[in-house]
Amino acid sequence: MTLLTHPSPGTTSSTVCPFCNGGRTHEISFNVTNTGTEILYICHRASCGKSGRYFVDGDVPEDLFPKPRWKPQVRTPSKVELQQLIDKYHLTPDELSRLRPQMCVDTKQKRCWYPVFGPHGSTHGGVARSLEPGVRPKVLTYLDDTSYHLGSWYLHTSGVERIALVEDQVSAARLSGYVTTIALMGAHLHHDLLMFLARHRVKHLFIALDSDAFDKAVKMSQSISPYFPKTTVVPLDVDIKNDTRAPTWLIR
């Protein structure tokens, strides 16, 4: 079994790249061409650029076989590690208990582990985030089930009539002190999550992406506003994870 779709002879098909997964927006950047004798493949994302070829009747290159997926082992953070995390984001005990951070034990670099919580509280894997500057990739996401696209949920006692969307889990753990918040784990709202929110009759959706993603937030709002009575794009001057002030935009 290979990772590639096989177009019929003489045709090209485009898909999400099996090597880079199309980045965080899951761009359709991977072209596979069947010349009749050869399969040619190339990813057009500059940061990936994976390409190659093999004969239709020949052996499939080894790197096209699916690799066993990384499943991290986690442990409880030490007092010092926990304090580092608290100091970095000025986390309150409540915010910390909602984030429920752990430490990865089997990664090359030191990484925190933030569990991904589904809308009903069950966990669906997590995000391994480096806290040291310059480490790439900064974020490794592991989901138990690759078909899970509902983000990481942090429920507030006020329920789900009002919901805020943010990029990362630290921001979500903070903002959920005021409103039910979902971390998209990126700046992309997956169709499954959109449909889930629309079905659950969310009345007011706040889009509070990081300050450098304001344009994305506006675009997102334009495409999803038909599904909700009210959609608000929140312009942030400081990202929520770095901002300990109460969200006045939510309260007023």
Ligand SMILES: [Zn+2]
């Ligand atoms: Zn790629």
